[in-house]
Amino acid sequence: MSFQIFHQKWYEKHLKLRKGKAKERLQHGHAHAEILFLQNVWYPAFRSFDHLHPEYEVSDFRDGTRFLDFAYIKYPLKLNIEIDGYGPHFSQASRTQFSDERIRQNHLVIDGWRILRFSYDDVTERPRMCEQIVQQFMSTWLDQHYTQRPSEAIIQQEVLRLALRSPQPIRPSDVSNYLNIHIETARRILRNLTQQNKLIPNGSGTLRVHSYVVNKANVDERVIL
Template sequence: MNEFEIAHEAFLTKHISMRGGERLKRLKEGHGHAEKLFLEQIWWNAFGHFQDLHPEYEIKDFRDGTRFLDFAFLRHSLRLAIEIDGFGPHFANISRSQFSDQLIRQNHLILYGWKIFRYLMMT
């Protein structure tokens, strides 16, 4: 295993050990190929560590429900929401109301002080 693989495995193990219920399920099901590819090709090359990065981060939404960010980077006063968007599941295969909901969700994150970074997977 290379340095990234070792760090990635430790990163997931740490977050899995701290979770239960829906948060654990979302992490196990939601952290897939695209998320790992982002971490390896973008995040690891930029930072070389996973400190202050939280996968499948749970937030309350504007309707008092629960939503999950693909990643949240929380450091000092910075709250960065990182979303990994594949064309198919996020844009091509959604209804108008789902599309509208995603835009409203993003607007509310911005209003609540989040910065948003979208990584578009075109595969």
């Protein structure tokens, strides 16, 4: 299958999952530089877009939202990949914008994200070097961390983090997609958190719970976030 067909199917899949601002951002933000990175670097390196999300929405440190060029999420790894162009927008950035970008990156690191940044010039002129960097990172990080099964407590904390930052009640499918785990495993984790009184079933249904919200009376947001 050619890159163009592979990419189009992946893009359309994510487009169907987005709504509102997130969908609009994907339509306009996933542009030439990002597609070139996939074509020149990511696809040659892995021949797969599994666990890779374009224009991924995250909570902003100022209580808003921002979008990452790419997010690779395969629990426990959360990798942000940014493609930086050297153009008028970059060269004319104010001191405030310059500082804001650094603080934004610091908060991503505090929130558990790993970050790789590539210049547009390197993606265009030195794609093999970029490919090797991504492959080296994946090999080194996953060998050190992913082979170790995360504890139940760590997984539960990540689910609570997701629930606290979600603008709507979370569903088992949200947890399954976020942690890349089976839907039944996600349901079990949500039930366990409910039994601990850290999550509360949303709605009035009694036979089957479809979504959950955080019991803020029993969860310290400062510790989770």
